[in-house]
Amino acid sequence: MAEKVLRKAESFYPLYERKGGAAPDVTHYCPGCGHGVLHKLIAEAIDDFGIRERTILISPVGCSVFAYYYFRVGNIQAPHxxxxAVATGIKRVYxxxxxxxxxGDGDLAAIGGNNILQAANRGEKISVFxxxxxxxxMTGGQMxxxxxxxxxTTTSPLGRRASNEGYPMRMSELIATLEAPIYVERVALTDAKNTTKVRRAVRKALKNQIENKGFSFVEVLSICPSGWKMEPTQAKEWLTQEMxxxxxxxxxxDRSDEIEEAGVQPTVFSAQDLQDSLNLPETDSASAKREPKTGVPEKYRNPRLKIAGFGGQGVLILGVGIAQAGMDDGYHVSWLPSYGPEMRGGTANCSVNLSSRIIGSPLVTQPTVLVAMNLPSLEKFEKDVAPGGLILTDSSLVDRAPSRTDxxxxxxxxxxxxxxxxxxxxANLVMLGAYIAYTGVLDKDVVHSSLPRFIKRKALIDLNKQAIQKGMEFVSHQVKA
Amino acid sequence: MGVEKGLQVPKVVIREDECKGCGLCIQACPENVLFVQKHFNRMGYHPAGYQGEGCIGCGFCFYQCPEPGAITVYKKGYVGEEVEA
Incomplete structure (x- = not known):
């Protein structure tokens, strides 16, 4: 017997901590928005079917991009x-x-038009809402x-014209022409009667998947009072009469009934399967320990580097060089550049790991070595350096020493x-020379033999060798002095 | 304590602070027992309110309301934790 109460589903978080802000107990949706209602119907169905622990919801781009704020299930947010495609990957693996x-319609029918058609045509055993x-x-009411x-709309201010922008696309009709989909229905969030049909369709699409039957597609007509510039109640009228x-x-x-319920064979992954399918040699790579250069002082061993400077100073190449030479020397290495708006005029940076152990993450949040090729880089990253770490600055451009004393x-x-x-x-290779001379992490010979792998122009190899030499000499003079 | 014997009179509970005043529940209510309140809630909306009697527990308002937690409907025969005031 159904419970005699209609309340917030268990498949919602009690408090939307990921949303945060002043009102973490309400959604970010506008008053009257259909997303909230569809969220409720989906969450309720997940509760009732008892599938919360194995449900993975893919959030799109659009207003529902933040669906993962609300659903207490597995969540992934996909590109527009x-x-x-993301759903396909997950479903096939699990x-x-x-x-x-x-x-949403911008996501599914415009930029993702081909994605949905191909997934439907392959008959992926997923449920699409x-x-x-x-x-x-989300972007302000465009066509x-x-x-x-x-x-x-804001991009069809005189109204959409078929001669210029074509006709409204009927995705359900389109998808229903394909062979593979088993269930395609269009429903609408309007009055109680139609909302009951939405509820039923949501359940059917999920049940089809629980029974491992095939691709289900439910199109839900929904109001957008903000985008339509209407009161929610007025918007319902417009949906009913126009849409x-x-x-x-x-x-x-609907072929749901023709297809027999099938069991699911969970994929079991074993290291051996992977090794066999990739034809890898018999080594336990997860614990593989490499043996790079020995005799490096403890504090410089297995460095985590942050290398930063202006764009154009060669900081990314310096990072590649250290990683390349490290790899050639037998280290596990990673190199991760940071791109972004800061490439223009701000600081460019990269993270480099050299390790005798396998590297878990290429991110370097607490570097043991900071190479700051300009002042903004020192100011930005100095605070992140691990206590006891090493900061190298280009003293021709950075006119102050780090303020930290540890x-x-x-x-x-x-x-x-x-x-x-x-x-x-x-200058970057001078810094490389100074770094290896000061710490002993890499030998000059190794770096020299690695040079052609990261310096593309052969004519520059000699110059770069000289630069490395300059840096090394500088350090040896410093140490003597 | 809780409700042990089964609720005799259905009841709708509106959490005013979660209401965005869209009015869809009011439009959907077949008994016209919901209304727009005069005061503002913390978000600056006029929240929906319940007259206090007349709810038949149909749940139409619950399924119209976009906010997951704003409306709770206790139907006739409900057994469980105490119904909120």
């Missing part, structure tokens, strides 16, 4: 339009999971493929020394 692709509100809501003829005329409700395809500092006038060689652009 790619939810069906066939026993219940994978929900939750998408397609929220169609005939507009791009979508589903926008009605004559409908005014439902162009997007008729109904079952467009670290070691070496100023190298790299740019000045490079200039003496006739090319300021090899």
């Amino acid at each position: 339009g790619r939810a069906p 066939p026993e999971s219940i994978v929900i692709s939750y998408q 397609f929220v169609n509100n005939a507009i791009y809501g 979508a493929p589903t926008t009605l003829i004559g409908q005014k 439902m005329r162009i997007f008729p409700l109904g079952v467009y395809k 670290i070691e500092h070496l100023g190298v006038p790299a740019t000045k020394l490079a200039d003496e060689l006739g090319n300021t652009r090899v």
Whole structure:
């Protein structure tokens, strides 16, 4: 017997901590938004089927991008339009999971149009919930493929014209023409009667997946009061009178009953399978320990480096060089560049790991070595350096020493020394020379033999060798002095 | 304590601070027992309110409301934890 109470589903977080802010107990959706109602119907179904522990919901791009704030299930947020592809990957790797692709009309019908068609055509055993509100809501109400003829949006201010923008796309009809999908229905979040049909369709799409039957697609017509610039109650009228005329409700395809319920064979992964399929040699790679250069002082061993400077100073190449030479010397290595708006005029940086043990993450959040090629880099990363760590600065450009006292500092006038060689652009390799001479992490010979692998222009190899030499000499003079 | 014998009169409970005042529950209520309140809630919306009697426990408002936690409907025969005030 059903419980005699309708309340917030267990499949929602009690408090939306990921959302945070001033009101972490309410959704970010606008008043009246259909997403909230569909969320409730899905969460309720997940509760009732008892599948919360094995459900994975793919959030799209659009207003429902934050679905993972709310659903207490496995969550992945996919790039725009790619939810069906991500869902495919998850479902194939974990066939026993219940994978929900939750998408809006901009996401599914525009940028992800081909993604959904291909996933449907392959008959991926997933459940797709397609929220169609005939507009791009999140970005401020632009025209979508589903926008009605004559409908005014910010990008069709005079109303959509078929001659210019084509006709509203009927995704359910389109998908129903494909062979593989087993269930395609269009429903609408309007009155109580139609909402009951949405509830039933949501359950059917999930049940089909629980019974491992095939691809289910539910298109849910939904209001967007903000995007349509209407009161929620008025928006329901518009949906009923205008949208439902162009997007008729109904079952467009249903083979659910023809297909027998099938069991799921969970995929079992073993290291041996992987080794066999990739034809790898018989080694236990997870615990493989390499033996790079010995005799490195304890504090410089297995360094985690952050290398930062202006774009154009060669900081990324310096990182590649250290990683390349480290790899050639037998270290496990990683190199991770940081791209972004800061590439223009700000600081460029990369993270490098050299380790005798396998590396878990390429991120370097607490470097043991910071190479700061300019002042902003020192200011930005100094605080992150591990206590006892080493900071190398280009003292021709950084006119101050680090303010921390629990670290070691070496100023190298790299740019000045490079200039003496006739090319300021090899300051990075001067720094490399100084780094290896000071710490002993790598031998010069190894770096020399690695050079052609990261310096593309052969003509520059000699110059770079000289630069390395300059850096090494600087250190040996420093140490003597 | 809780409700042990089965609730005799259905009841709708609205958490005013979670209500965004969209009015869809009011529109959906077949008994017209929900209304827009005059005061503002913490988010600056006029929250929906329940007259205090007349709820038949149909749940129409629950399935119209976009906020997961804003409306709870206790139907006739409900047994469980105490119904909120």
